[in-house]
Amino acid sequence: MVDAIFNIAFLAQVLRISVPYTLPALGATFSERGGVINIGLEGMLLSGAFATTAATYYANDPLIGIACGLLAGLLMGALHGVATVVLKADQIIIGIALNLFALGSTKFLCQLLFHSSSNSSRIVGIDAWSASLKNIPFVGDILENPFILFAMALAILSHYVLFKTRYGLRLRAVGEHPEAADTLGINVTQLRFSGILISGALSGLGGAWLALDQHSFTDGMTAGRGFIALAAMIVGKWKPLNATIACILFAFAESLVIQLQGGNVPVQFIQMIPYVLTMVVLVSFIGRAVPPAADGIPFEKEAS
Amino acid sequence: MNGAARILMLKGAGVFAALLFSLICGGVFISAIGKDPLQIYLQMFSESLGNPYGIGQILFKATTFIFTGLSVAVCFRSGFFNIGAEGQLMVGGLCIAVTGFSFAGLPSLLHIPLCILAGMAGGAAWGFIPGFLKARFGAHEVINTIMLNFIAAALISYLVNSVFAVPATVHTPPVGHSAELARLESLFSIFKGSPVNFSLALALLAALFVHYVLSHTRFGYELRAIGLGSRAAECAHMNVGLLTMTVTTLSGALAALGSANFVMGYKHYYEIGFSDGAGFMGIAVALLANNRPLAIPFAALFFGMLDYGGLTINTLVPKELVNILQAIVIIMIVLSMKLMDRWMPQFEKTSLPAASNG
Numbered sequence: 001m002v003d004a005i006f007n008i009a010f011l012a013q014v015l016r017i018s019v020p021y022t023l024p025a026l027g028a029t030f031s032e033r034g035g036v037i038n039i040g041l042e043g044m045l046l047s048g049a050f051a052t053t054a055a056t057y058y059a060n061d062p063l064i065g066i067a068c069g070l071l072a073g074l075l076m077g078a079l080h081g082v083a084t085v086v087l088k089a090d091q092i093i094i095g096i097a098l099n100l101f102a103l104g105s106t107k108f109l110c111q112l113l114f115h116s117s118s119n120s121s122r123i124v125g126i127d128a129w130s131a132s133l134k135n136i137p138f139v140g141d142i143l144e145n146p147f148i149l150f151a152m153a154l155a156i157l158s159h160y161v162l163f164k165t166r167y168g169l170r171l172r173a174v175g176e177h178p179e180a181a182d183t184l185g186i187n188v189t190q191l192r193f194s195g196i197l198i199s200g201a202l203s204g205l206g207g208a209w210l211a212l213d214q215h216s217f218t219d220g221m222t223a224g225r226g227f228i229a230l231a232a233m234i235v236g237k238w239k240p241l242n243a244t245i246a247c248i249l250f251a252f253a254e255s256l257v258i259q260l261q262g263g264n265v266p267v268q269f270i271q272m273i274p275y276v277l278t279m280v281v282l283v284s285f286i287g288r289a290v291p292p293a294a295d296g297i298p299f300e301k302e303a304s
Numbered sequence: 305m306n307g308a309a310r311i312l313m314l315k316g317a318g319v320f321a322a323l324l325f326s327l328i329c330g331g332v333f334i335s336a337i338g339k340d341p342l343q344i345y346l347q348m349f350s351e352s353l354g355n356p357y358g359i360g361q362i363l364f365k366a367t368t369f370i371f372t373g374l375s376v377a378v379c380f381r382s383g384f385f386n387i388g389a390e391g392q393l394m395v396g397g398l399c400i401a402v403t404g405f406s407f408a409g410l411p412s413l414l415h416i417p418l419c420i421l422a423g424m425a426g427g428a429a430w431g432f433i434p435g436f437l438k439a440r441f442g443a444h445e446v447i448n449t450i451m452l453n454f455i456a457a458a459l460i461s462y463l464v465n466s467v468f469a470v471p472a473t474v475h476t477p478p479v480g481h482s483a484e485l486a487r488l489e490s491l492f493s494i495f496k497g498s499p500v501n502f503s504l505a506l507a508l509l510a511a512l513f514v515h516y517v518l519s520h521t522r523f524g525y526e527l528r529a530i531g532l533g534s535r536a537a538e539c540a541h542m543n544v545g546l547l548t549m550t551v552t553t554l555s556g557a558l559a560a561l562g563s564a565n566f567v568m569g570y571k572h573y574y575e576i577g578f579s580d581g582a583g584f585m586g587i588a589v590a591l592l593a594n595n596r597p598l599a600i601p602f603a604a605l606f607f608g609m610l611d612y613g614g615l616t617i618n619t620l621v622p623k624e625l626v627n628i629l630q631a632i633v634i635i636m637i638v639l640s641m642k643l644m645d646r647w648m649p650q651f652e653k654t655s656l657p658a659a660s661n662g
Contacts, residue, residue: 039446089638092385092446093591097634100584104627105333111622112337227450234444268462275451275458282448283441 010255015148016213018244018251020045020206020222022151024229025236025243026158027202032238033162034195035175037296039095040080042226043102044200048073048207050106053217054113056123065123066208073204074197076102081196085189088298099226107219120217147209151244154202158240171195175292178299188299224275231278235285238292246281253277311648318644319592322636323606329636330629334621344621348613358612360488360498364565366608367500368393370507370601371562372586374514375431375555377595381518382551383531388434388449389559390583391456392427396560398460399426400483400567401476401574402468408480415482420506420564424557430456431556432549439545445552453583464576475575485569501569503561508601510558515597527551559583581627585611588630591637 024041031038038044051072056065076098083094111117126146162168173181174191182188203226210225211217232250236243257273331341352358372389379386400423407415433452437443468476485502489495518524530537530544538544566578589607593599607630614626 083635083639087639087642089635089642093587093638094635096385096387096446096587097631097638100587100634101628101631104624104629104631108333108622108624108628111624117622117624224450224454227447231444231447266462266466268458268465272455272458275454279437279443279448279451283437283443 012148013258014248014251014255015152016145016251017254018248019145019147019151019209020225021229021232021247021250022155022244023206023209024199024203024226025233025247026151026154026240027199027206028230028233029158029162029236029238029240029243030171030202031192031195031199032233032295033168033175033292034171034192035178035292035294035297035299036080036084036192036196036199037091037095038080038196038199039092039230040076040098040102040226041095041199041203041230042222042224043095043099044073044076044203045207045210045222045226046099046102046106046220047076048204049211049221050109050120050207050217051204052208052211053120053123054109056212057113057121060124062124062126062212065212066205069208069211070201070204073200073202073207075200076204077197077200080200081193084298085192085196088300091296091298103220106217110217110219114217118219122215123211125212125215155240155244162240167194172292174299175294178294182299182301188301192299224278228274228278231282234291235281237290250274250277314644314648315594318640319594319637322640323592323633326629326632326636329632330625333625333628337621339620344617347620348617349609351616352609352613356494357496357498358616360495360500361612362605362608363488363495363500363504364498364570364608365611366601366604367504367507367565367569368562368582369585369589369604369607369611370511371565372559372583373589373593373600373604374510374586374597375559375562375583376586377590377593377597377600378514378518378527378551378558379555380590380595381531382527382548384435384438384548384552384555385446386431386434386449386552386555387446387584387587388431388452389555389562389586390579390581391449391453392430392556392559393562393579393583394456394460395430396423396427396557397563397567397574397578398463398476399423399560400563401479404479404483404567404572405468405477408482410480410482412482412484415480416485416568419479419483419568420561423560423563423567427556427558427560428553429556431559432553435549435552438552439548460574461576464574468574470573474577475571475573478573479568483568484572485564487569499570501565503565503569506561506564507604510561511597511601514558518597523547523550559586585630588634591634594641 024045028038028041048069052065052069055068056062059065080094080098083089084091107117110120114120162172170181170186171191173186174188178188210221214221228250229247232246233243236246254274257270260270261267327345334341334344352362372393375389375392376386400419403419403422407418430452434445434448437448438445464474464476470477487499487501488504489498518528526537526542526547529540529542530547562582567574585607589600589603592603592606610626610629614623
């Protein structure tokens, strides 16, 4: 067991599994730092996964698939933004509705394109890209998958953008005290919209990764990852780097779970672990994790 | 016309516009696959509403939606976002099935209430957990209720497949005849063949009960008060934590009752996947009814019609169209309420909590 855990292949597996948590969690730091709770991560992941599958299937090119996955996430982000930021509807209900929308529409389209509402045809993956890198000792396993590097780089970039740039400062101001930001001439609506768009785009990419990793789409394949990513972001105190670490910890737990499979424990109990863990971790971090002050509260400008 | 009547009419118009717009959006999906939306909708309505069998099917679907709608609505009224009705429905259903086949042979007069109580207890326990975690730790109920849905699904998959397995099936043994609820066709032969059963009466009673509790009891008043603003309620010496736990427990019991429709009234066993999103449908039902218990049966009928209507056109348009419509209706209802709030400042506050800080 110990040997099975402490080796580079296991580490690579953990990082690989962390990708679909890290990308939406990073996205969520942007939307929530701007004051928009994004319960819709799950649906954005799912629509990204489906768009990637469909596009990859027809174009037979994962790059086009990834682009379409990103676009689908972006579109879901835009829907969220129009409803919650522009029209100021309740963020939680809209998020829930978007999740249901993604669940329904992906099944609908899957039935239409692949004649089964539960799974698609097989698609190519991205393994072929970097076969040569695989031979490099130690790091080869990690380098093998460009998404892993991309997610890590994105974590650092997100930290930089949120905490070291003017855009980040303004976005955070809008999430902490939109009235004050508004008084200073900052466009609250625009900034909040940008946050939710980033969140959608990154979730779409997370979905793309899921689809390409599994070489197909299955209905509800995200299996709560969007919500677990949201929990990781809360545990990570709305900070990109901490959220990434939390995602890696969740991925570590999931990898352990995979190792456990095949033993005496019924498979259903093993499947439960990530969900139970999420609840336990979330509860134990409450109080220590404080959201942005205006997170979840629509900004209503005084009547002009 | 006085002010109250005018507001009511405008509200009704808003809901109607939202529904109409949702159907138009659904029409876009229908056109996208090269079918005529008008024709599809007409076929949906005529095949479901046009004959007593179809109406029986709609009533059957609506029965479960009334329960899950009530479950979601009581939580919404107290400012708690319960998206765990699906899991509560599953847990309750399994408890009913187990009680149903374990005590087969009891007199029906004893066995039926026993099953119903067991189901309520199971759902209540499942509903208590997120309420407790929220009250004690302030943990986000949306994430917790979703996680509990997944946990319930896995737990029940284990129990049905490994503990109560009927070989080569995904369902439990049947409940005893003593635990079966009669179909309405036994009284009204017009519904011949459709699965609508006496749990519909139970659902209507539940709607009356929830209405009474919300509007005419101290508990209901306090529940609504914490929904409008928990800090103010705290200042008025209400025990917000205890209230939250009570509401979510009640909500779980209500959702669980929805399973009696299937387990006691239709198939007479617990089958994996029987809930089929009825818990989530509760969200749409509650919102369409503006969280008013007496409006919930009507909202449930609407979605029952869509749900059964979706089945009748499945050969032309994938039945998942209904899931899309369900989501669009939620969005449109929320937006229409928001827009009406904005256009009419004198509008009385809607029942949705003003803000929820996660």
